[in-house]
Amino acid sequence: MSNPGEADATAITQTSQLAAWFAAGCKPASEFRIGTEHESFGFTLNGQHPPRYEGGIRELLDMIGADEGLTPILDRGNPIGLTGQNFSISLEPGGQFELSGGIVASLHETKAEIDAHIARIHRVAPKLGLGFAPLGFHPTGTRADFDWMPKGRYAIMRAYMPRVGTRGFDMMLRTCTVQANLDFASEADMVRKMRVGYALQPLATALFANGPFREGKPDGMLSNRAYTWLDTDNARSGIPRAVFEDGFGFERYADYLLDVPMYFVYRDGRYIDVSGRSFRDFMAGRLAGFEGQTPTIGDFADHATTAFPDVRLKRFIETRGADTGNPAMLLAQPAFWAGLFYDDAALEAACELIRDIDYDTLITLRNEVPRAGLDIKLGKGTLRDLGRDAVAIAAEGLRARAQFNAAGEDERIYLAPLQAITEGEPTQAEYWLGRYLGAWHGDVSRIFAEAAL
Template sequence: MSNPGEADLTPIASVRQLADWFAAGSKPRADWRIGTEHEKFGFRRDDLAPPPYEPADGRGIRAMLEGLQALGWEPILDTGRVIGLKRGDASVSLEPGGQFELSGAPLADLHETEVELNGHFRDVHAVARPLGLGFAPLGFHPLARREDVPWMPKSRYAIMRNYMPRVGRMGLDMMLRTCTVQVNLDFGDEADMVAKLRVGLALQPLATALFANSPFLEGRPAGLRSLRGRVWTDTDPDRTGIPAVVFEDGFGFERFAEWILDVPMYFVMREGRFIDAAGGSFRAFMAGQLDALAGERANMGDFADHVTTVFTDVRLKRFLEMRGADAGSPAMMLALPAFWTGLLYDPAALAAASALVRGWSVPAMRALREAVPAQALEATIAGRPLRDVARDAVAIARDGLRARGLGEERYLAPLDEVVASGMTQADRWLQRYHGAWGGDPARIFAEAEA
């Protein structure tokens, strides 16, 4: 989840104005960039516990943030506490349970992404090791119970913490015990956005399967390859999943803006303070009828904040966020942007990917989304094994990267291995659990540490 942005006080006059806000993200192809984000679990090396924000011994998340400031990062504050960092176009933010998130800068190619990722891990290691801390990118915390995870002091999380149990059984698990890797990609115009959003949503369950990396729950096998994927099926149906509106005739920026207006609100920010508006209607807010701020009308900054509370499998902002994958090894973190860049940034590859998913119904895509947390590549859609779809999708992505002529296709190598073997990261951890680890999942931290 992102750090709070800058307020835009422009009054909202129409839904078309909101559509134009999305449309303003359109860019010529020469300006398309790749922004990679990932999260990882912190752990104390002596007992593997999640570090609190500010423990008595000082070995916590606040110390991590302050240590990174010394390496050139600027603090982001919430009620006087540092809860994030910025450096250039990149930022570090905290997830509710102290998961560290790097929101990378928009970069020209995947080689720059690799340099950025490696530099971030060097910085994190330099600060974490003297504190006795480590960080492991996994999709779901393999050991901690929900009550074991300390909450971070971000005001918006207090609002969400109260609201989540009203709308789903696993929303708090999503907040506290999951980590993801995602890539943010640009679009050229409305038609390009629609094509990319539809392909992204259709193939997002495939990404969940390919990048499955969360097989453990509280120290035991969970019977799933992506426990994180299962969590998202029972978090909040009003703002998650695969919205049918995207596949309707005539879909575009305005239809998406209309859909977002009916997603219940979380909060409103005023003078650096979050005001609880959970469950409220943004349409009512536009009309000056929001109970939390009676008589006050929403502005464009409020709308931009509201967009950040939508958690669809692909989120449209002024770019597209691919959100379906578990966090994984650094090689898999690079494979994720390689996969989507290859599929979506070359016109021929995008056309081939669109043909690959043609004829898939929304109910079939949703059924696949429900199946892959347990079945991964063994799931089926439209009568095809998902492993076969994966082989085709990775081949299309490779062709798309080759067309860019930058030698980026090498970053797909981990996916070639997954498709060839049928073994996800989760399957390999389960092999270790039943073999070399002797049933001790705590050993995952030493092997997964990035």
């Protein structure tokens, strides 16, 4: 989750400024870039327990910061992340370790930064008796097993979550994701990409499913992370209907955000709890505790980070529907979306591919995919058939980008895991279930060593 955002103190006097804030993200295709964020669970090498903040995560941040000369991110004096040149490391509420990678031109650079992050973990974490495993849902831990990270916004969310859903604490403590951040050229380009992104999120959830265990045993799910999101906070998550309605654009998305309940206002280094209240009231000078005050663009930018739809619009587009996974899958996720989004012919083909998936069908897919995965019936085939077509389109898009590594390979190499899955190979979740029923003899704890980065 994001750290406090931009410090733009421009007063908001009319809603058109909000649409303009999004529009400022438009850039020519020649300047399109790729950003990848991914999370992993820490575990103690002795016992495979979630690490504590003191005596574990805090020391890890200190050691990495000192080792690499990184700048600590502080919250009330507590280190809660690190910033480097073109990347940052942050903490999710339960201590999940997140790399927010650089803004890069090609997936080959993404691979290099993932390799560097894994090397970083190998260099430092074992000295503290820690390892890290990229899994979509924690396979053994209960909610009580986790230490809450000392981040102000998390304290507000922790108090608010039980009021709006039954699985909010699971989302905060026991899930990990990988997401791609991608650019748009215009409002029309944004609309096409948002619609393709939303329509294919259930497919992405199925392809990247990597969370089949809950508290030490299978529970019938392939993605417990996706299942968790079905009852976390539906006022700020899921699939907004407005995206598929006529007239959708920057202004309509801003209007959607104004109806997402607030969490906080950030002032003077403090998160002030306004959870459940309205940004519309804030704009009208009626927000309790801030009567007569005018919000800033920075306030709105922060508020935009507290909406958690399956695809999120900022000044770029975040695709958020996938479980985190092994290094090959961490690369496959941005490869899939860059292939679909960053070539005009591929994007047009993707628009045609989703043409007959209406909103109600999409909601049904989203509800069923955590359990059924790629076997869900869709039209005359299954979600796996849709996946085969979508991955083929993405491959053509990456071929057209013609971005080569030192060995002369283009970015299509990063789609190999998805091509195998759509041709019938097991997903990560299915693979782990096979290990549980076979070589592990029912001992889920063995996943930590095998999944470790």
